Amino acid sequence: MKSFQEKTFRSLTYLAALLTIACMLGIIAGIFGEGMPLFRSVGIREFLFTNSWYPTHTPREFGALALIVGSLVVTLGALIIAIPLGLGSAIFISEIAGNRLREIAKPVIELLAGIPSVVYGLFGMAFLAPLLREWLGLETGLNVFTASVILGVMIVPIICSMSEDALSGIPRNIREASFALGATRIETIFKAVIPAAKSGIIGSVLMGFGRAIGETMVVLMVAGGAASIPESIFAPARPMTSTIAAEMGETVMGDLHYRSLFALAILLFLITFVSNLVTELVFLKKRDA
Amino acid sequence: MNKRKLSNILGTSLMGSMLLITAIFLLIFLIRMFSKGFAVLSPEFFFSMPRNAMTEGGIWPALVGTFLLTTLAMLVSLPLGIFTAIWLTNYARPRWLVRILRIAINTLAGTPSIIFGLFGMAIFVNLMGFDVSLISGGLTLAILALPVIINNTEEALRAVPVEFRDASLALGATPRQTIMRVLMPAALPNVLTGAIISVSRVAGETAPIMFTAATFYSRRLPQGPGDEVMALPYHIYALMTEGTHPGSQVPIAYGTALVLLLLVLLISGAAIIIRSSIRRKRQW
Amino acid sequence: MVNIQIQTSELNLWFGKNHVLRDVNLPVHSNQVTAMIGPSGCGKSTLLRCFNRMNDLIPETRITGKITLGEEDIYAPRADVTTIRSRVGMVFQKPNPFPKSIFHNVAYGLMIQGKFPRHELRDRVEESLRAAWLWDEVKDRLNSSAMCLSGGQQQRLCIARALANRPKVLLLDEPTSALDPQSTAKIEELCLELKKSVTILIVTHNVAKAGRISDHTAFMYLGELVEFDRTEKMFTVPADKRTEAYLTGVFG
Numbered sequence: 145m146k147s148f149q150e151k152t153f154r155s156l157t158y159l160a161a162l163l164t165i166a167c168m169l170g171i172i173a174g175i176f177g178e179g180m181p182l183f184r185s186v187g188i189r190e191f192l193f194t195n196s197w198y199p200t201h202t203p204r205e206f207g208a209l210a211l212i213v214g215s216l217v218v219t220l221g222a223l224i225i226a227i228p229l230g231l232g233s234a235i236f237i238s239e240i241a242g243n244r245l246r247e248i249a250k251p252v253i254e255l256l257a258g259i260p261s262v263v264y265g266l267f268g269m270a271f272l273a274p275l276l277r278e279w280l281g282l283e284t285g286l287n288v289f290t291a292s293v294i295l296g297v298m299i300v301p302i303i304c305s306m307s308e309d310a311l312s313g314i315p316r317n318i319r320e321a322s323f324a325l326g327a328t329r330i331e332t333i334f335k336a337v338i339p340a341a342k343s344g345i346i347g348s349v350l351m352g353f354g355r356a357i358g359e360t361m362v363v364l365m366v367a368g369g370a371a372s373i374p375e376s377i378f379a380p381a382r383p384m385t386s387t388i389a390a391e392m393g394e395t396v397m398g399d400l401h402y403r404s405l406f407a408l409a410i411l412l413f414l415i416t417f418v419s420n421l422v423t424e425l426v427f428l429k430k431r432d433a
Numbered sequence: 434m435n436k437r438k439l440s441n442i443l444g445t446s447l448m449g450s451m452l453l454i455t456a457i458f459l460l461i462f463l464i465r466m467f468s469k470g471f472a473v474l475s476p477e478f479f480f481s482m483p484r485n486a487m488t489e490g491g492i493w494p495a496l497v498g499t500f501l502l503t504t505l506a507m508l509v510s511l512p513l514g515i516f517t518a519i520w521l522t523n524y525a526r527p528r529w530l531v532r533i534l535r536i537a538i539n540t541l542a543g544t545p546s547i548i549f550g551l552f553g554m555a556i557f558v559n560l561m562g563f564d565v566s567l568i569s570g571g572l573t574l575a576i577l578a579l580p581v582i583i584n585n586t587e588e589a590l591r592a593v594p595v596e597f598r599d600a601s602l603a604l605g606a607t608p609r610q611t612i613m614r615v616l617m618p619a620a621l622p623n624v625l626t627g628a629i630i631s632v633s634r635v636a637g638e639t640a641p642i643m644f645t646a647a648t649f650y651s652r653r654l655p656q657g658p659g660d661e662v663m664a665l666p667y668h669i670y671a672l673m674t675e676g677t678h679p680g681s682q683v684p685i686a687y688g689t690a691l692v693l694l695l696l697v698l699l700i701s702g703a704a705i706i707i708r709s710s711i712r713r714k715r716q717w
Numbered sequence: 718m719v720n721i722q723i724q725t726s727e728l729n730l731w732f733g734k735n736h737v738l739r740d741v742n743l744p745v746h747s748n749q750v751t752a753m754i755g756p757s758g759c760g761k762s763t764l765l766r767c768f769n770r771m772n773d774l775i776p777e778t779r780i781t782g783k784i785t786l787g788e789e790d791i792y793a794p795r796a797d798v799t800t801i802r803s804r805v806g807m808v809f810q811k812p813n814p815f816p817k818s819i820f821h822n823v824a825y826g827l828m829i830q831g832k833f834p835r836h837e838l839r840d841r842v843e844e845s846l847r848a849a850w851l852w853d854e855v856k857d858r859l860n861s862s863a864m865c866l867s868g869g870q871q872q873r874l875c876i877a878r879a880l881a882n883r884p885k886v887l888l889l890d891e892p893t894s895a896l897d898p899q900s901t902a903k904i905e906e907l908c909l910e911l912k913k914s915v916t917i918l919i920v921t922h923n924v925a926k927a928g929r930i931s932d933h934t935a936f937m938y939l940g941e942l943v944e945f946d947r948t949e950k951m952f953t954v955p956a957d958k959r960t961e962a963y964l965t966g967v968f969g
Contacts, residue, residue: 146607146799153609154524160516161534164583167576168537174555175548232451240445241452249452251705256459258630258701260637262666263466263690269673270683271465297458304455328437330444358545360640361666365673385547385640392551392644397559409551413544420543596813600875603769604826605803605882614829615815716816716864 179406197371199401206404214381219356221292230303238311257301265365268294289377291367299352310344350423360385470691488681498662505571514582522590542580546640553645568658570646585627589620622711633700639666665693722747722916728782750917752927755937769805806879807888812871814863826882849877869900889919
């Protein structure tokens with residue numbers, strides 16, 4: 145009897161593990177299954193490198209270059225904003241701030257991380273975009289710049305908390321050695337601590353990259369709508385994620401447009417998968433060190 | 434003042450200003466949300482149905498919808514995630530399977546939310562025929578929450594001192610008894626905190642429910658799991674992008690956003706407070 | 718009349734490629750205290766953990782030979798590990814009470830068997846706490862947390878917890894090395910009392926302690942059981958040169 149209970153319990157946990165694996169396989173199978181058929185009609189090279197996204201015109205074209213560039217540009221912009229803010233805050237919290245400030249700052253950053261992306265999107269769309277349009281005399285406030293700002297602020301908590309973990313994980317004696325040799329605080333931070341925490345910090349940036357490039361709502365609401373390669377940072381852009389979200393409602397299941405959006409999803413999935421893989425390897429190196 | 438001292442001061446101020454700028458952003462954000470949103474809040478806003486093509490009235494159905502979606506998602510992902518974590522920490526054989534599971538968990542954790550939405554649409558809505566409904570959205574959200582719950586539970590279990598496990602086994606307890614009577618109770622507070630934080634995350638997601646559950650306009654509350662639902666995050670999005678009367682709808686969007694924000698902040702805040710009080714009371 | 722409670726027979730153990738225990742034949746006499754001594758790394762703790770199959774928890778462990786408790790070989794393929802562990806109890810080096818009440822700690826081994834009604838649990842808990850010389854100190858606060866007890870009390874609690882199962886053998890792995898001298902003395906005296914009802918096998922790195930409380934001593938060196946004899950005899954006239962060297966403090 146006891147043995148039956150043991151076996152059943154163990155089997156249940158085993159089943160749960162298998163189901164989890166099944167979820168991953170299901171997602172991969174689903175996305176690839178619905179998306180790959182596109183490439184019977186559209187060449188991969190055409191898909192990736194032509195700038196002609198006309199899914200509803202005749203003739204239909206599925207050149208996603210503008211979308212890919214849109215994703216990359218907005219993500220890059222977000223990182224440009226988030227890395228100084230996030231890493232700088234992390235450094236300040238971990239190395240400079242007193243205990244009281246640290247105890248307040250850490251939970252605040254954690255709360256920031258929990259803010260839903262659609263709320264950021266609303267803030268960008270209803271407040272920041274009109275504001276910037278007025279201040280800078282732009283045609284529209286819904287563009288790469290605004291999207292990068294909002295997206296950047298959104299990923300600051302990720303970069304900040306992971307970097308802070310990495311920095312505070314460096315043992316005290318490294319700092320002591322540096323101070324004992326007459327280094328200033330900033331010198332110790334940049335010449336002794338940060339190099340030691342390098343892999344954790346790089347990992348945090350990669351995580352931020354993955355999050356930013358996969359983000360949908362913010363870019364959907366703030367980056368504007370044009371599916372063209374942005375000519376300046378104040379031009380609108382259409383990253384892959386917002387394309388999928390915006391156009392999926394108009395497609396018919398099974399038709400080429402539908403499949404092209406799944407193909408975008410495949411690309412997106414591969415990008416984030418590789419990014420995660422690289423992050424894992426970066427951390428693996430850290431564990432050995 | 435020598436150059437090194439100067440750059441030390443500049444550097445320190447620079448780092449501090451980074452934190453300051455972040456804090457100012459947060460402040461502006463919160464002030465804007467609260468000021469614009471607060472004006473709209475009222476008991477009527479919370480509890481009544483929307484009227485007049487979403488230009489007046491309340492957000493009650495969206496609140497209900499979010500509640501139902503979140504509950505369904507947690508009902509599925511908590512047991513699934515906890516049992517998976519138990520397998521990882523206590524049974525974990527054969528090793529190649531563990532590796533595949535870890536890949537699965539990491540992949541799920543890093544997958545963009547829109548892809549979950551697409552998956553949900555392809556599998557639950559279309560393949561399984563659930564249509565755009567509470568159940569499709571709930572299941573999609575469950576898969577989204579799964580990696581977080583697994584990682585959190587695993588960490589909580591690994592934090593339990595190994596001495597407890599040894600003592601239990603040495604007294605003749607089976608692995609199952611050890612898990613249920615000693616390890617899980619000891620890990621429970623941390624597991625719970627993680628679950629609470631997952632709830633706030635799930636409640637705020639839009640992309641996964643866009644094609645699987647959510648609707649902008651619903652005449653009545655969902656009558657069963659097969660009905661489509663309104664949801665707070667989707668409502669905000671729809672008001673801003675599909676709404677035809679921005680004058681009256683943007684304020685409603687702000688109000689809805691404030692409600693969602695308060696919900697999320699209160700839940701996460703509670704979890705953080707619970708977690709630090711656990712850490713203080715912990716006897717080991 | 719010599720009565721052997723539990724004994725090993727040609728016991729060999731490997732951790733991976735390391736041959737950690739070699740051809741150990743150790744008889745443990747009933748209702749006696751047997752001490753296992755030897756320098757660090759000689760395998761005495763590993764050997765102790767064989768008696769209740771706690772080594773099974775370490776991956777890549779391989780065992781040949783037998784350990785017979787009464788009539789059965791505890792390493793037989795059909796043997797039920799959980800039953801064995803309720804008959805061979807263990808107290809660890811560092812006290813490890815559960816974060817539960819004193820009552821629930823002591824009752825744990827019985828509760829998992831699921832066949833004891835509430836009143837019988839209470840009786841057994843009292844019986845075990847008395848046997849561990851802890852009853853008077855905790856009888857008024859059985860529901861309070863075990864973690865609030867002092868180190869010495871916690872260790873006696875762990876002894877009571879193990880005794881609740883009414884084991885035939887009690888294994889003690891350097892039970893006082895983490896405790897203060899007074900607690901140590903108390904637990905040593907306790908062992909002398911307990912042997913009337915339980916067979917005791919104790920690992921210690923303190924030779925003097927072994928001399929004080931044990932009836933038989935086993936000297937281990939590099940995984941081998943070098944010598945086993947009545948304590949008085951071994952400590953006065955050791956048969957093996959290595960034993961003599963260890964006892965006189967040449968090494969270890």
